[in-house]
Amino acid sequence: EAQVTQNPRYLITVTGKKLTVTCSQNMNHEYMSWYRQDPGLGLRQIYYSMNVEVTDKGDVPEGYKVSRKEKRNFPLILESPSPNQTSLYFCASARGRDYEQYFGPGTRLTVT
Amino acid sequence: EDQVTQSPEALRLQEGESSSLNCSYTVSGLRGLFWYRQDPGKGPEFLFTLYSAGEEKEKERLKATLTKKESFLHITAPKPEDSATYLCAVQANNAGNMLTFGGGTRLMVKP
Numbered sequence: 768e769a770q771v772t773q774n775p776r777y778l779i780t781v782t783g784k785k786l787t788v789t790c791s792q793n794m795n796h797e798y799m800s801w802y803r804q805d806p807g808l809g810l811r812q813i814y815y816s817m818n819v820e821v822t823d824k825g826d827v828p829e830g831y832k833v834s835r836k837e838k839r840n841f842p843l844i845l846e847s848p849s850p851n852q853t854s855l856y857f858c859a860s861a862r863g864r865d866y867e868q869y870f871g872p873g874t875r876l877t878v879t
Numbered sequence: 880e881d882q883v884t885q886s887p888e889a890l891r892l893q894e895g896e897s898s899s900l901n902c903s904y905t906v907s908g909l910r911g912l913f914w915y916r917q918d919p920g921k922g923p924e925f926l927f928t929l930y931s932a933g934e935e936k937e938k939e940r941l942k943a944t945l946t947k948k949e950s951f952l953h954i955t956a957p958k959p960e961d962s963a964t965y966l967c968a969v970q971a972n973n974a975g976n977m978l979t980f981g982g983g984t985r986l987m988v989k990p
Binding site: 808825 | 922981
C-alpha cells in the first residue's frame with residue numbers, strides 16, 4: 768500500500784531534550800516536506816526537500832533541522848524543543864514539484 | 880506575501896442541502912491551487928489540483944472551480960460522510976515548492 772508513515776504518532780517530552788520524528792514514504796517520491804498545524808494558524812511548512820541531499824526552508828524553520836540522506840526518509844529533528852513547538856506535525860511527499868502532496872497520519876508533540 | 884482566506888470557517892448543512900465553500904487567494908503568479916479534505920486526527924487527503932482560471936474538476940459530489948482571485952468547492956446533495964475540514968492551498972510560481980494553506984472550512988452535514 769502506497770503510504771507516508773510517521774513515528775512516533777504521539778510524543779510528550781520536556782524542554783531541551785533532543786528528539787527526532789521519522790518520516791518514510793514507499794512511493795519513490797522525490798519531494799518531501801514537513802508541516803506543523805496549529806489552531807487558528809492552519810498548516811505551515813517547516814522544511815522541504817526536492818531530492819536527496821537537497822533541502823530548503825519553508826515558512827517556519829526556526830528550531831528545526833532536517834536531513835535527506837535517502838530518498839524514502841526525511842526525519843525532522845528538534846535539537847532543543849521548547850513549549851512553543853507543541854503542535855501537530857505532518858510529513859508529506861510528492862512525485863515532484865508540481866504534483867499533489869500525500870500526507871502522513873501526523874505526530875502530536877507536546878513539550879512541557 | 881501569498882495569502883489564502885477560506886470562508887466560511889464553519890458550515891452546517893442538512894443532508895441533501897447543496898452549498899459552496901470559498902477560497903480567496905492573492906499570489907504573485909499562480910502555479911497551482913490544491914483542495915484537500917482533512918478528517919479529525921488524520922492527515923489531509925488530496926482532492927483536486929487546478930492550474931488556470933476557468934478550469935473545473937469533479938469527483939463524486941464535489942466540484943472545484945477556479946477564477947483569477949478565488950476557487951469554489953461546490954458540494955451537491957451532501958451526505959453525513961462528507962463532514963470534514965476542507966483545506967485550500969496555493970503554490971506560487973516564485974515560491975519554490977512552498978504551499979500556502981488557508982485556515983480551512985469545517986463542514987458538518989446532519990442526517
